[in-house]
Amino acid sequence: xxxxxxxxxxxxxxxxxxxxxxxxxxxxxPGTDAGKEWVELxxxxxxxxxxxxxxxxxxxxxxxxxxxxxxxxxxQIIFTKTFLTNENTTITLQNAQNRISxxxxxxxxxxxxxxxxxxxxxxxxxxxxxxxxxxxxxxxxASTKTITGLITTPPSISDIxxxxxxxxxxxxxxxxxxxxxxxxxxxxxxxxxxxxxxTVTTDNTLIAYQILDFPKPEIxxxxxxxxxxxxxxxxxxxxxxxxxxxxxxxxETQFNTL
Numbered sequence: 241x242x243x244x245x246x247x248x249x250x251x252x253x254x255x256x257x258x259x260x261x262x263x264x265x266x267x268x269x270p271g272t273d274a275g276k277e278w279v280e281l282x283x284x285x286x287x288x289x290x291x292x293x294x295x296x297x298x299x300x301x302x303x304x305x306x307x308x309x310x311x312x313x314x315x316q317i318i319f320t321k322t323f324l325t326n327e328n329t330t331i332t333l334q335n336a337q338n339r340i341s342x343x344x345x346x347x348x349x350x351x352x353x354x355x356x357x358x359x360x361x362x363x364x365x366x367x368x369x370x371x372x373x374x375x376x377x378x379x380x381x382a383s384t385k386t387i388t389g390l391i392t393t394p395p396s397i398s399d400i401x402x403x404x405x406x407x408x409x410x411x412x413x414x415x416x417x418x419x420x421x422x423x424x425x426x427x428x429x430x431x432x433x434x435x436x437x438x439t440v441t442t443d444n445t446l447i448a449y450q451i452l453d454f455p456k457p458e459i460x461x462x463x464x465x466x467x468x469x470x471x472x473x474x475x476x477x478x479x480x481x482x483x484x485x486x487x488x489x490x491x492e493t494q495f496n497t498l
Contacts, residue, residue, distance in 0.1 A: 259285045260309060261342045262333055263357045266375055267324035268349040278318045279331065280377060283309040291315075293336035298324055316377045344370065353419060360439060362386035371439070371447045372420060384447065387412055388437045394430050395423070403430050405438070414438065415445045431455065 260283050269276035279296060283289055291305040296317065303323055309315040324331070326349040333342045346355050354375040359366055361383070373382055389407035401416040401423050416423050426449065429436075433455035439448040 258335070258339070258341050259283065260289060260333065260335070261357075262331065262344055263314065263381060264354050264376065265324065265331060265344065265346075266354040266377070267329065267346075268326045268351045268353070270352050273322045273324075275318070275320060277322065277324045278316050278377065279324075281309060281315045281317065281333065283311060283313055283315070286311050290336075294341075295334050297332045297334065298329060314378055314380075346370075350419065356381045358382060358384045360384045360386060369439070373441065373447065374419075382441050384439050384441055386437065386439050388435070388452070391430060391432055391434045391436060394432055395427065405436060413444060414440060415443070417445050420445065420447050421449070 260281055262279060263282045264280035266276075266278045267273075288308050288310050290308050292307075294305040296303045296305065301323060303317075303319060305317065307315075328347055329349075330343065330345040332340055335341045344355070349355070350372045352375075353372040354377075355370055356373040356376070358369050358371055358373070358381055360369045362385070369384065371384065376382065387405065387407065389405035389412065391403060392406045392411065393404035395401045395403040395416065401418075402413055403416070404411055404413050406412070416426065426446075429449075429451050431454070434451060435453040437450040437452055438446055440446055
């Protein structure tokens, strides 16, 4: 009985210790980085967990944690000195039992943006993705959604860039924020009738995109239209041929009768 209780305690402790996850990383604040970089953690369990003897590692650097993280709560870990690197970084959260509780990696960072864990909705499914987004320390990260459709209105140059896509659910106006995606980088792809798959925030700001199919060149459009017109006239031509044959037979019958 004692062994069973001990096993339950060990399992519960281990399970709780593994339930703290990294939800957001802010490695590249504007200006001086020292004292402004941070990592956000989330405790998904119904109990408070001590962070004593926990560590965060960034490639070869180590930062020791203290204090506690309440149940179902976020905790922002602000580094007192420059700790996070902006490129080719792996951040590891390690618990008091020297086991990895969570780990994330990124190749590049965006100044003033945080690398955020986001729940992305696509049709009727949801999955976890990581994106560079506006920082949300201490509050729930922004959710995202995926839309697939044809570009109906390419963007025009202004202070804020917009374009429009359409699918079976209607038209969607999408905003390009240069903090997330450079307009110069994407503008060549945003032409009318391009089939595109995009990921946007709840306010329809573009954060990721994938070109699925470019529109056909004009020569192919004309060929396609000609074929469509030909398809329309084929039945008409067939009817005319049948009428001609019928009239010919009628005239032949009348001639024989005479």
